[in-house]
Amino acid sequence: MRISPNLVPMLVVALVVLALYWPLMYLANIPVAQRALDTGAALPCQTAFECATQLRSPVLPSPQQLWNGFGNLMFPLNSPNAIPINAAVTAFETVVGLLLAAVVGFFFAIGMVASRAFERALLPWIVASQTVPIIAIAPMLVVLLGQYGVQGWLPKAIIAAYIAFFPITIGVAKGLKSPDPMALDLMKTYNASHWQTYLKLRFPASVPYLFTAFKVAMTAALIGAIVAEISTISFQGIGKMLAENSRASDVVAMWVIMLSSAVLGILLVALVNWLERLLTPWRRTSGGAAIPAKQARLSRREGVG
Amino acid sequence: MQANTSPELSAKGSNAAAIVSVQGVSMVFPNGTVALKDANLEIAQGEFISLIGPSGCGKTTLLRLLADLIQPSSGTIRIGGKSPEEARKARAYGYVFQAPTLMEWRNVLSNVMLPLEVMNFPVQERRARAERMLALVGLEKFARHYPWQLSGGMQQRVSIARALAFDPQLLFMDEPFGALDEITRENLNLELLRLWRETGKTIIFVTHSIPEAVFLSTRIVVMTPRPGKIETVIPVDLPQPRTFETRETTRFFELATAVREALRKGHGYEVTE
Numbered sequence: 001m002r003i004s005p006n007l008v009p010m011l012v013v014a015l016v017v018l019a020l021y022w023p024l025m026y027l028a029n030i031p032v033a034q035r036a037l038d039t040g041a042a043l044p045c046q047t048a049f050e051c052a053t054q055l056r057s058p059v060l061p062s063p064q065q066l067w068n069g070f071g072n073l074m075f076p077l078n079s080p081n082a083i084p085i086n087a088a089v090t091a092f093e094t095v096v097g098l099l100l101a102a103v104v105g106f107f108f109a110i111g112m113v114a115s116r117a118f119e120r121a122l123l124p125w126i127v128a129s130q131t132v133p134i135i136a137i138a139p140m141l142v143v144l145l146g147q148y149g150v151q152g153w154l155p156k157a158i159i160a161a162y163i164a165f166f167p168i169t170i171g172v173a174k175g176l177k178s179p180d181p182m183a184l185d186l187m188k189t190y191n192a193s194h195w196q197t198y199l200k201l202r203f204p205a206s207v208p209y210l211f212t213a214f215k216v217a218m219t220a221a222l223i224g225a226i227v228a229e230i231s232t233i234s235f236q237g238i239g240k241m242l243a244e245n246s247r248a249s250d251v252v253a254m255w256v257i258m259l260s261s262a263v264l265g266i267l268l269v270a271l272v273n274w275l276e277r278l279l280t281p282w283r284r285t286s287g288g289a290a291i292p293a294k295q296a297r298l299s300r301r302e303g304v305g
Numbered sequence: 306m307q308a309n310t311s312p313e314l315s316a317k318g319s320n321a322a323a324i325v326s327v328q329g330v331s332m333v334f335p336n337g338t339v340a341l342k343d344a345n346l347e348i349a350q351g352e353f354i355s356l357i358g359p360s361g362c363g364k365t366t367l368l369r370l371l372a373d374l375i376q377p378s379s380g381t382i383r384i385g386g387k388s389p390e391e392a393r394k395a396r397a398y399g400y401v402f403q404a405p406t407l408m409e410w411r412n413v414l415s416n417v418m419l420p421l422e423v424m425n426f427p428v429q430e431r432r433a434r435a436e437r438m439l440a441l442v443g444l445e446k447f448a449r450h451y452p453w454q455l456s457g458g459m460q461q462r463v464s465i466a467r468a469l470a471f472d473p474q475l476l477f478m479d480e481p482f483g484a485l486d487e488i489t490r491e492n493l494n495l496e497l498l499r500l501w502r503e504t505g506k507t508i509i510f511v512t513h514s515i516p517e518a519v520f521l522s523t524r525i526v527v528m529t530p531r532p533g534k535i536e537t538v539i540p541v542d543l544p545q546p547r548t549f550e551t552r553e554t555t556r557f558f559e560l561a562t563a564v565r566e567a568l569r570k571g572h573g574y575e576v577t578e
Binding site for chain 1: 372374393394396398399400402403404406408409410411412419420422423424451453
């Protein structure tokens with residue numbers, strides 16, 4: 001119900017993309033279709049234009065092919081080879097990864113705020129950890145974790161956490177440092193302990209930053225989980241489906257799975273948005289007009305100006 | 306150096322019951338700036354003292370020294386017979402900052418309860434005290450509102466209620482109304498005087514508005530820059546309780562002129578910042 005105002009502009013963008021995609025699809029497929037016709041392949045179509053939407057391995061799949069492929073891959077809903085269960089597994093790995101990343105991120109962020117030396121000593125290494133290609137490090141991590149009997153979804157969640165902890169560390173550190181010097185002085189006039197200053201000021205002040213970081217980290221974690229599934233032995237997950245269909249050269253299925261993972265990303269970020277609204281009720285509602293209107297209403301009711 | 310011109314008040318100031326005593330206090334910042342030079346000041350219980358002067362005259366520095374937010378380079382400060390640090394740890398004063406510094410995630414009532422939580426007041430007592438303080442500043446109806454739903458003046462009233470919540474004897478106010486429009490400011494001035502009368506607190510108030518200082522104070526400490534120092538102390542003999550009409554009396558203008566001339570004498574008028 002909250003999503004409905006976003007739905008119309010979102011659909012407009014989808015239609016525009018589709019309108020641009022259609023001619024591009026023909027442009028890409030017609031030469032391939034022509035070649036297929038020239039070689040005398042048995043095709044259920046006569047012209048290159050007609051065949052462009054019906055190739056078994058199109059350069060770009062036609063919307064109709066995508067639609068059919070989507071129908072094939074979504075159902076039955078509980079099939080181990082269909083998208084729903086695999087997407088759920090990937091989503092689970094992503095969310096667990098994000099939570100792991102939050103724990104690690106908080107630990108580093110507090111360290112960085114509490115001690116300049118800690119920040120100077122560790123930040124370069126944290127940055128370095130993010131420049132290692134995840135596709136290279138994922139199989140090695142899985143082998144390493146496998147040594148200790150960590151198998152299945154957990155290594156994927158750990159790899160997701162590996163890329164997600166960076167935006168969380170930076171975001172939370174910024175959030176913990178965000179209180180105004182005056183607010184810190186205020187706590188000092190109360191003779192508040194360090195712990196009280198964290199509890200009453202720094203942690204609550206960092207919450208909006210945390211959610212912003214979560215949104216960035218969530219998309220990173222999703223990519224991490226999928227890459228981890230692709231580059232290791234997996235029995236479930238979006239990444240496993242991508243790897244399988246890649247081996248089978250099923251272009252249409254690849255596209256359908258890719259688009260599904262995009263939708264999964266949107267849903268996961270929407271989940272963070274929803275949690276943000278739930279957990280930060282004090283934040284002003286977006287849209288500038290809401291504030292003066294509310295204030296005016298308030299002033300009239302209470303008779304203040 | 307100390308130019309306390311009222312015999313009655315200086316007698317009061319020099320006795321042992323002075324709640325604030327500043328003796329030969331200087332403040333030199335690490336970059337070499339002399340923010341305050343050889344300040345001397347005695348403040349008696351129940352006074353309303355304004356520190357006035359242009360930017361860079363050390364008035365906020367002096368207040369921060371009293372509050373133990375910074376420590377002096379030399380000299381002695383006693384707050385109720387204690388060092389500023391002991392006084393801060395004994396929660397002897399409430400501090401109102403230039404900005405309301407309310408916690409945006411707490412509603413008005415919960416903001417006023419903040420110091421009570423930090424100071425471990427009994428849970429049952431927190432709400433009652435906070436509600437009483439909100440009533441004192443006339444905002445009891447807004448207890449459930451969030452800070453962003455209030456005007457700037459209302460936010461600053463909440464921060465005053467918060468500073469008074471744990472019932473300190475001293476109230477330090479650092480240009481609390483500086484960001485507000487003239488009309489709101491005059492209203493809050495009246496309200497602050499009422500609060501001062503009702504609670505019997507000692508208030509030390511930093512401002513750069515001459516009318517505000519004259520209207521509020523029992524004594525005005527005129528400060529001048531480069532280096533920051535106390536130029537003179539002007540007692541204000543306007544009768545209490547002061548009203549809107551007080552600002553239109555001849556005596557009010559005379560006192561405002563006296564403050565202005567003291568500022569000019571110390572070159573407090575030629576500051577460009």
